[in-house]
Amino acid sequence: MHIHIIGAGVIGLTTAYYLCEKGHKVTIIEQESNVALGASFANGGQLSYCFSDPLGKPGLLPKLPGIALNRDLAIRFNIPSSYESLRWLMRFAANCTEKNHGKNQLQLAKLSLSSMSLLAKMRDHLNLTFDHQKSSKLALFEKKKDFINEMKSLSLKQSLGNDNKAISIQEAESLEPAISNLTKQYAGAIYSESDEVGDTLLFCKELKDWLIKNGTDFHFETQVIELMKKNSKCYGINTNKGFFETENVIVCAGSLTEKIVQSPSPITSARGYSLTLPKGSVDLDVSLTLSDQRVLFTKLGEKIRVTGFADLFCKEVDDDKRIQELMDIAQDVAPELADYDSSKIDSWSGDRPLTPSSIPCIGPSKTEGVFINSGHGFYGWTLSFASGKIISNYF
Ligand SMILES: Cc1cc2nc3c(=O)[nH]c(=O)nc-3n(C[C@H](O)[C@H](O)[C@H](O)COP(=O)(O)OP(=O)(O)OC[C@H]3O[C@@H](n4cnc5c(N)ncnc54)[C@H](O)[C@@H]3O)c2cc1C
Numbered sequence: 001m002h003i004h005i006i007g008a009g010v011i012g013l014t015t016a017y018y019l020c021e022k023g024h025k026v027t028i029i030e031q032e033s034n035v036a037l038g039a040s041f042a043n044g045g046q047l048s049y050c051f052s053d054p055l056g057k058p059g060l061l062p063k064l065p066g067i068a069l070n071r072d073l074a075i076r077f078n079i080p081s082s083y084e085s086l087r088w089l090m091r092f093a094a095n096c097t098e099k100n101h102g103k104n105q106l107q108l109a110k111l112s113l114s115s116m117s118l119l120a121k122m123r124d125h126l127n128l129t130f131d132h133q134k135s136s137k138l139a140l141f142e143k144k145k146d147f148i149n150e151m152k153s154l155s156l157k158q159s160l161g162n163d164n165k166a167i168s169i170q171e172a173e174s175l176e177p178a179i180s181n182l183t184k185q186y187a188g189a190i191y192s193e194s195d196e197v198g199d200t201l202l203f204c205k206e207l208k209d210w211l212i213k214n215g216t217d218f219h220f221e222t223q224v225i226e227l228m229k230k231n232s233k234c235y236g237i238n239t240n241k242g243f244f245e246t247e248n249v250i251v252c253a254g255s256l257t258e259k260i261v262q263s264p265s266p267i268t269s270a271r272g273y274s275l276t277l278p279k280g281s282v283d284l285d286v287s288l289t290l291s292d293q294r295v296l297f298t299k300l301g302e303k304i305r306v307t308g309f310a311d312l313f314c315k316e317v318d319d320d321k322r323i324q325e326l327m328d329i330a331q332d333v334a335p336e337l338a339d340y341d342s343s344k345i346d347s348w349s350g351d352r353p354l355t356p357s358s359i360p361c362i363g364p365s366k367t368e369g370v371f372i373n374s375g376h377g378f379y380g381w382t383l384s385f386a387s388g389k390i391i392s393n394y395f
Contacts, residue, residue: 014388
């Protein structure tokens with residue numbers, strides 16, 4: 001079959017890989033001038049196979065009014081002014097119940113675990129490097145209550161094969177001595193030995209080269225305007241560079257997906273920020289999540305990537321201010337882990353495509369011939385392998 005993919009982020013590219021593997025012809029249409037210039041560009045790089053919880057959880061509901069009043073540094077949103085954003089928020093709130101959170105957590109845990117073996121196979125097959133490392137991961141908790149809450153879901157996750165375990169701070173320090181240089185006191189940590197890291201941008205570039213060698217056509221600087229349909233069946237794609245005749249389309253357009261096709265679970269954008277800095281005076285090998293601040297530290301090659309925050313429904317976002325806030329937190333909590341005074345600091349912001357449940361949409365749309373692989377939220381890099389494989393099985 002000849003399949004057209006819209007979007008050359010990590011989701012579009014992994015989708016293309018699994019379709020190529022099955023012998024299909026693939027054409028990718030991308031509005032930017034190269035791959036991974038959207039949310040996949042400078043993300044946290046964490047392959048969080050064992051730590052991919054949904055954003056919506058019971059403890060978050062009581063915090064929503066404070067978040068709406070901008071009292072929470074990590075999550076921000078304006079009171080939704082459109083029907084679409086209000087609908088998203090209502091559905092998000094419904095996913096914060098104990099029952100729905102548990103269901104979503106399980107589904108994400110299954111998807112992310114299956115990505116682990118799929119990436120291992122892909123690396124063997126394609127010989128990719130992308131600063132990949134078996135880093136393992138530590139999530140640190142300042143409040144005992146949050147640590148205990150986190151421990152509640154461990155046995156469920158472990159029953160799926162997830163190797164998360166709760167450890168004391170002394171144990172965490174013996175695994176990663178850099179923790180003793182942090183300025184906060186911690187109640188405990190969750191350790192995931194099998195978590196990995198890798199640079200998504202490098203991965204996308206390496207995969208693009210393989211895809212081109214294996215017959216995939218890329219059309220860059222080509223913006224999809226609309227999908228053409230007759231009697232609820234797709235017959236082509238209208239773009240600013242002309243018409244593409246096709247009956248098989250997969251929309252992998254990240255946070256812009258809804259502009260092209262209506263997704264069964266609405267996708268909004270959760271803007272996040274990153275800093276890429278030279279290493280500091282203390283080495284970091286394990287990837288770190290500061291759960292209280294929702295800030296991640298990842299070692300990617302010779303650099304440190306710091307990521308964090310989620311801004312929803314914010315009409316005017318002050319990127320510079322948010323990046324400075326991220327820098328201030330990182331420097332305050334982990335002054336030795338990066339060189340914050342360097343002139344070689346790169347900053348970036350990107351829009352995560354987020355559904356109310358945090359579960360991505362992977363499957364057919366209402367229009368015959370049009371499929372969606374989008375809405376991967378906070379863990380699109382991690383989930384890309386499992387979701388690329390799943391969507392390829394429709395063809
Ligand atoms: C700060 C931050 C940190 C993160 N950290 C991690 C992490 O540590 N681990 C992890 O697993 N995930 C992480 N993520 C999440 C992950 O980066 C995203 O979920 C993932 O990149 C989404 O990929 P995508 O391909 O769906 O979207 P994108 O990368 O945004 O790709 C979509 C593409 O579609 C194109 N497109 C859109 N509309 C059109 C159109 N009309 N015509 C043509 N092309 C179009 C866009 O130009 C874009 O290139 C992080 C995200 C952010 C922002």
